[in-house]
Amino acid sequence: MGTQESDIILIFISSALITVILAALVVVFVVVYQKKNVAQKLQLQELENSRQRQMLQATIEGQERERKRLAKELHDGIGSLLSGLKLNLSYQQGNAGISKDQASFLAEACEMIQESITAVRTASHNLLPATLESFGLVQALQECIEPLQKPPSFFIHLSITGEPLRFSSEAELGLLRVVQELLQNTIRHSGATRVNIDLRFVSEHIRLLYADNGSGFSLAMNQPGLGIKNIYSRIEALQGEIEFGNQSVQGFSASIQIPLTISTP
Amino acid sequence: MNAHIRIALADDHRLIRSGMKSILNSYPHFEVVQEAANGQELLDGLESSRPDVILLDLEMPVLTGKEALETIRKGNQLIKILILTMHQSNAFIVQMMELGANGYLLKDCDPDEVIRAIEKVYHQDYYFSEKVSRAMLGGITDPGLKATSLLKSHGLNEREVEVLRLICEEKTTLEIGETLFLSPKTIEGYRKTLLEKTDARNMAGLVLFAVKYGLVEA
Numbered sequence: 307m308g309t310q311e312s313d314i315i316l317i318f319i320s321s322a323l324i325t326v327i328l329a330a331l332v333v334v335f336v337v338v339y340q341k342k343n344v345a346q347k348l349q350l351q352e353l354e355n356s357r358q359r360q361m362l363q364a365t366i367e368g369q370e371r372e373r374k375r376l377a378k379e380l381h382d383g384i385g386s387l388l389s390g391l392k393l394n395l396s397y398q399q400g401n402a403g404i405s406k407d408q409a410s411f412l413a414e415a416c417e418m419i420q421e422s423i424t425a426v427r428t429a430s431h432n433l434l435p436a437t438l439e440s441f442g443l444v445q446a447l448q449e450c451i452e453p454l455q456k457p458p459s460f461f462i463h464l465s466i467t468g469e470p471l472r473f474s475s476e477a478e479l480g481l482l483r484v485v486q487e488l489l490q491n492t493i494r495h496s497g498a499t500r501v502n503i504d505l506r507f508v509s510e511h512i513r514l515l516y517a518d519n520g521s522g523f524s525l526a527m528n529q530p531g532l533g534i535k536n537i538y539s540r541i542e543a544l545q546g547e548i549e550f551g552n553q554s555v556q557g558f559s560a561s562i563q564i565p566l567t568i569s570t571p
Numbered sequence: 572m573n574a575h576i577r578i579a580l581a582d583d584h585r586l587i588r589s590g591m592k593s594i595l596n597s598y599p600h601f602e603v604v605q606e607a608a609n610g611q612e613l614l615d616g617l618e619s620s621r622p623d624v625i626l627l628d629l630e631m632p633v634l635t636g637k638e639a640l641e642t643i644r645k646g647n648q649l650i651k652i653l654i655l656t657m658h659q660s661n662a663f664i665v666q667m668m669e670l671g672a673n674g675y676l677l678k679d680c681d682p683d684e685v686i687r688a689i690e691k692v693y694h695q696d697y698y699f700s701e702k703v704s705r706a707m708l709g710g711i712t713d714p715g716l717k718a719t720s721l722l723k724s725h726g727l728n729e730r731e732v733e734v735l736r737l738i739c740e741e742k743t744t745l746e747i748g749e750t751l752f753l754s755p756k757t758i759e760g761y762r763k764t765l766l767e768k769t770d771a772r773n774m775a776g777l778v779l780f781a782v783k784y785g786l787v788e789a
């Protein structure tokens with residue numbers, strides 16, 4: 307009787323144990339499976355991300371290549387030819403054999419050509435400043451800032467820390483475009499009177515601090531315009547990071563960091 | 572004053588060359604002795620054309636104006652090189668002058684200016700257009716470098732600085748001599764010393780040096 311009872315208890319305990327072990331196995335299996343699943347998903351996600359970044363890079367590169375071609379064509383092709391035309395016409399102007407009417411006609415023509423040359427120069431520069439390729443980011447930035455300066459009502463201060471190295475043309479161009487975009491935002495929306503741009507060349511990366519004393523960036527962020535989206539995608543394509551400053555502080559500020567792959571020009 | 576000046580033209584646009592050529596050839600003391608469509612053509616023809624002055628475009632296929640300038644300056648400091656380009660930014664101007672150009676002209680300048688520039692580089696070694704000088708003065712004067720430090724760092728004495736100042740005022744050797752009551756020969760000597768002490772390639776480099784040290788102001 308006693309043994310029978312203890313047998314039953316034994317059977318009961320062992321079956322309970324087996325059930326628990328089985329349950330534990332199932333749980334472990336599920337956890338492992340899920341972990342694997344998540345890892346796989348993450349991997350897929352990463353693949354997808356890098357594919358998207360590559361596509362973004364390719365799109366931006368394609369755009370920029372086209373812009374560069376256009377800028378060069380405008381500047382060195384059409385600009386040069388217009389200059390040649392002006393040279394020839396203004397030479398005729400000094401010709402003793404022409405009438406007063408003809409001379410004033412030529413003078414007007416020259417003036418129109420000069421205006422066209424200026425327009426071509428500006429358009430080409432807006433597409434891609436020639437200084438960027440030949441002299442690098444710092445020079446190009448200085449050149450882009452110069453025409454925007456209107457002291458004392460608007461002043462941009464550019465400071466450089468570290469040795470301004472040349473780096474990959476994509477990164478140089480990307481940063482230039484981001485600064486241009488930020489400046490446009492400041493000028494259009496913020497009412498700022500001063501902008502500080504601090505460019506730091508550190509060993510492995512380049513850091514750009516941008517700050518203005520305007521009304522802050524709530525406007526730009528509430529309805530993220532094309533400008534801000536452009537900034538994000540530029541920085542993403544360069545595998546960089548952007549952080550916007552604390553909104554409680556007056557003005558708009560952003561901190562950008564781009565990993566540096568130094569290229570020798 | 573109207574010495575015969577031999578001129579070479581380097582520009583990749585044929586029409587621009589021919590326009591410039593007919594303008595230049597209408598002056599009896601100018602002679603266009605070579606036309607080149609790129610830097611390499613220019614270099615290849617120099618020996619037989621022997622120009623006094625080269626009008627050099629920067630953006631050209633095969634060999635750019637900058638490369639041609641560098642190559643020429645390796646072996647020849649005497650030939651006068653005037654850059655004629657669309658690029659108007661300070662960086663290009665300063666770079667070309669440092670590489671040994673004698674002057675920098677923008678392509679959309681007046682023909683009178685081209686003529687003036689050619690005569691000026693031929694007779695006085697350098698030409699800065701007003702626009703370019705202003706750009707340069709704004710772009711390269713280094714506030715850290717003061718005229719006083721010029722004396723110490725490069726061992727220039729006061730007389731030499733005086734001569735340098737007068738050179739920057741576009742005075743000729745004769746005029747400088749008259750101002751300082753010295754013979755033209757002595758002034759020539761000063762010019763040579765200045766070139767040596769400042770490591771300048773030519774008078775243009777000398778003026779550039781003076782601008783950098785804030786000896787002349789806008």
